[in-house]
Amino acid sequence: MNKTIETMLNHKSIRKFKDQEIDPEIISTLVDVARHTSTSNFMQSYSIISVSDQEKKEAIAKVGNQPYIAESAHLFIMVIDQNRNMHIAKEKGQDTEVLHSFDRFLIAACDALLASQNILTAAESLGLGGVVLGSILNQADQTAEILGCPEFVFPILGIALGYPDQTPQLKPRLPQELMHFENEYPQHENLHQKLQDYDKTVHEYYDLRDANRRVDQFTKQITEGMNRKHPGRMKLLEFLQEKGFAKY
Amino acid sequence: MNKTIETMLNHKSIRKFKDQEIDPEIISTLVDVARHTSTSNFMQSYSIISVSDQEKKEAIAKVGNQPYIAESAHLFIMVIDQNRNMHIAKEKGQDTEVLHSFDRFLIAACDALLASQNILTAAESLGLGGVVLGSILNQADQTAEILGCPEFVFPILGIALGYPDQTPQLKPRLPQELMHFENEYPQHENLHQKLQDYDKTVHEYYDLRDANRRVDQFTKQITEGMNRKHPGRMKLLEFLQEKGFAKY
Numbered sequence: 001m002n003k004t005i006e007t008m009l010n011h012k013s014i015r016k017f018k019d020q021e022i023d024p025e026i027i028s029t030l031v032d033v034a035r036h037t038s039t040s041n042f043m044q045s046y047s048i049i050s051v052s053d054q055e056k057k058e059a060i061a062k063v064g065n066q067p068y069i070a071e072s073a074h075l076f077i078m079v080i081d082q083n084r085n086m087h088i089a090k091e092k093g094q095d096t097e098v099l100h101s102f103d104r105f106l107i108a109a110c111d112a113l114l115a116s117q118n119i120l121t122a123a124e125s126l127g128l129g130g131v132v133l134g135s136i137l138n139q140a141d142q143t144a145e146i147l148g149c150p151e152f153v154f155p156i157l158g159i160a161l162g163y164p165d166q167t168p169q170l171k172p173r174l175p176q177e178l179m180h181f182e183n184e185y186p187q188h189e190n191l192h193q194k195l196q197d198y199d200k201t202v203h204e205y206y207d208l209r210d211a212n213r214r215v216d217q218f219t220k221q222i223t224e225g226m227n228r229k230h231p232g233r234m235k236l237l238e239f240l241q242e243k244g245f246a247k248y
Numbered sequence: 249m250n251k252t253i254e255t256m257l258n259h260k261s262i263r264k265f266k267d268q269e270i271d272p273e274i275i276s277t278l279v280d281v282a283r284h285t286s287t288s289n290f291m292q293s294y295s296i297i298s299v300s301d302q303e304k305k306e307a308i309a310k311v312g313n314q315p316y317i318a319e320s321a322h323l324f325i326m327v328i329d330q331n332r333n334m335h336i337a338k339e340k341g342q343d344t345e346v347l348h349s350f351d352r353f354l355i356a357a358c359d360a361l362l363a364s365q366n367i368l369t370a371a372e373s374l375g376l377g378g379v380v381l382g383s384i385l386n387q388a389d390q391t392a393e394i395l396g397c398p399e400f401v402f403p404i405l406g407i408a409l410g411y412p413d414q415t416p417q418l419k420p421r422l423p424q425e426l427m428h429f430e431n432e433y434p435q436h437e438n439l440h441q442k443l444q445d446y447d448k449t450v451h452e453y454y455d456l457r458d459a460n461r462r463v464d465q466f467t468k469q470i471t472e473g474m475n476r477k478h479p480g481r482m483k484l485l486e487f488l489q490e491k492g493f494a495k496y
Contacts, residue, residue: 001277004252004373008281008366029249031428033256035421037365038380041476042469044422053431079433084426087436088443089471096474102485103385103478109354110382110405113361117285118256120362121369125252132286134358137351148432157358173283174292178332180279183301184396185327188335195336221290223337226344228289230351237350237496248485 007125012170014129015068017162022073026126030076033122034115045108046115047081049147049155050074059146060158064135073162077136077143078116080108082152082245099152100247105240112156123161133158139232140239151244172201174218195219255373260418262377263316265410270321274374278324281370282363293356294363295329297395297403298322307394308406312383320408325384325391326364328356330400330493347400348495353488360404371409381406387480388487399492420449422466443467 031048039045051057054070060077061069069075082099089096098104116132123130136143136158143155175198178191192199199217207215216224240246279296287293299305302318308325309317317323330347337344346352364380371378384391384406391403423446426439440447447465455463464472488494 002373003250004255005277005281005370007252008370009284011284011286013286028424029253031424033253035424035427036257036259036418038259038261038368039421040380040382041473042419042466043473044427046427047433048428049433050428050430056431081427083433084436084439085470085473088439088467089474091438091440092467092471094471094474098474098477101477101482102488103481106357106385106404106484107382109357110361110380113358114365114368114380117362117365118369120286121366122253122256125250132288132358132362134288134355137354150433150435153433156354170284171290173287176276176279176283179283179292179294179329180296180298182298183304185295185297185331185398185401187398188332190339191332191336192339218290219336219340222333223340223342225289225291225333226337226342226346229346229349233351234349234496236354237494240350246485248482 004125008121010170011124012168013131014162014164014166015131016166017072018165020073020163022128022161027074030119030122033118037115037118039111040107043085043107044111045080045082045085046112047079047084049077049079051077056146060136060143063139063142064133065138066133066135069133069158069160072160076119076159077147077155078112078157078159079149080105080112080154080156082108083150086152100244102246102248105245109156116157116159120159127163128161129164130159130161133160137233137236138230140236144243154240154243154245169206172198172205174198192219252373256369258418259372260416261379262410262412262414263379264414265320265377266413268321268411270376270409275322278367278370281366285363285366287359288355291333291355292359293328293330293333294360295327295332297325297327299325304394308384308391311387311390312381313386314381314383317381317406317408321410324367324407325395325403326360326405326407327397328353328360328402328404330356331398334400348492350494350496353493357404364405364407368407375411376409377412378407378409381408385481385484386478388484402488402491402493417454420446420453422446440467
């Protein structure tokens with residue numbers, strides 16, 4: 001065990017921030033940490049947009065239906081980016097058809113997401129707290145418009161950061177035996193029975209998001225979650241293709 | 249600056265490993281670190297397969313065309329996993345149609361990839377070295393078959409770990425001003441001119457993978473990379489859909 005691992009094992013999403021700015025040097029360090037993350041084929045197919053404009057922050061908070069996005073001290077939007085590489089190639093007259101392949105979308109998604117986690121862990125190691133915002137995809141078209149994302153740029157997630165003004169409990173996770181396998185993916189059966197203890201633990205977990213009621217058991221959350229079909233999110237592939245990605 | 253950030257800023261892909269095992273407790277800690285990573289809607293839609301079977305490691309090394317995969321002390325394959333959640337819901341008679349949406353693929357990809365980076369950083373913080381293996385997707389169907397991945401399980405990347413037996417140079421990355429923007433994605437122009445200095449730096453970088461020649465300039469790598477169309481990778485969307493994902 002060391003400080004790095006301790007930071008990771010203590011990760012809690014922070015959704016309430018003190019009214020305290022983050023030193024621009026820290027932001028620059030976080031971007032550096034992203035820059036040094038592994039990147040597929042050295043293509044560095046992602047970019048980072050820092051949103052400091054309060055109106056834009058509020059517009060993104062509205063997309064995500066999460067007011068705390070607008071109250072964060074710093075908001076990063078991580079974008080899958082094949083636009084920069086497209087321009088580099090086009091300046092040399094190179095055909096860029098391959099960028100329409102799903103492969104080039106996925107490669108760029110890997111780059112953006114690996115870098116995202118390093119930003120969050122680095123921030124937490126400095127005493128900041130934050131939350132990963134998948135909710136910017138509720139209306140990916142609106143998020144993209146707010147940030148002026150052109151062809152081959154797709155906002156994949158946000159990271160809201162600030163100095164924590166809450167101390168949530170550590171959220172209990174699936175036991176290792178149900179998510180770590182050796183050599184082969186297992187045949188699942190009797191999962192509700194195997195998850196009984198975990199369901200109890202989750203039910204006892206005290207969620208700051210709605211302090212008045214105990215959270216549902218994990219299996220109930222998963223089962224009922226199958227009914228969650230946010231209209232905007234059901235059109236993600238369509239939007240992705242509008243941006244040029246994933247045509248085959 | 250602290251140890252965590254130092255580890256991240258010093259990240260180098262390690263492709264040559266000492267003949268030294270990794271303590272199983274360390275592997276368990278790395279899985280724990282993954283477990284505590286942020287997960288979308290608490291759905292924990294990913295799993296980890298540790299590949300210890302030498303024949304399977306060699307088969308995966310062949311898919312990736314990277315012999316060092318088989319020589320690593322530990323090989324993690326990170327899989328996007330909606331199969332476990334599908335079974336949980338089906339045991340309750342719940343319809344699981346939504347899993348065919350691109351949204352549920354992307355959510356699971358985020359979970360798997362954020363956890364991947366925490367594993368790698370944690371490993372590096374313990375003196376291990378490793379490399380992220382996108383190459384398992386060269387023939388995603390074969391990788392999936394080797395590991396017995398059923399419906400709604402998609403291997404997204406590998407992480408090969410071991411004690412480093414090489415000391416690569418730190419790879420130079422794109423300067424911040426070309427990948428970190430404020431409030432708005434920029435209009436790119438004259439990128440070759442803006443990248444002149446960076447191109448020089450990359451050209452001077454000493455790559456251990458082919459020590460006999462200097463690496464190409466970044467812009468040249470990007471431009472020529474547009475011609476790289478691995479047949480297996482050009483069928484990724486098709487394969488994903490075969491696994492049930494991304495039908496709309």
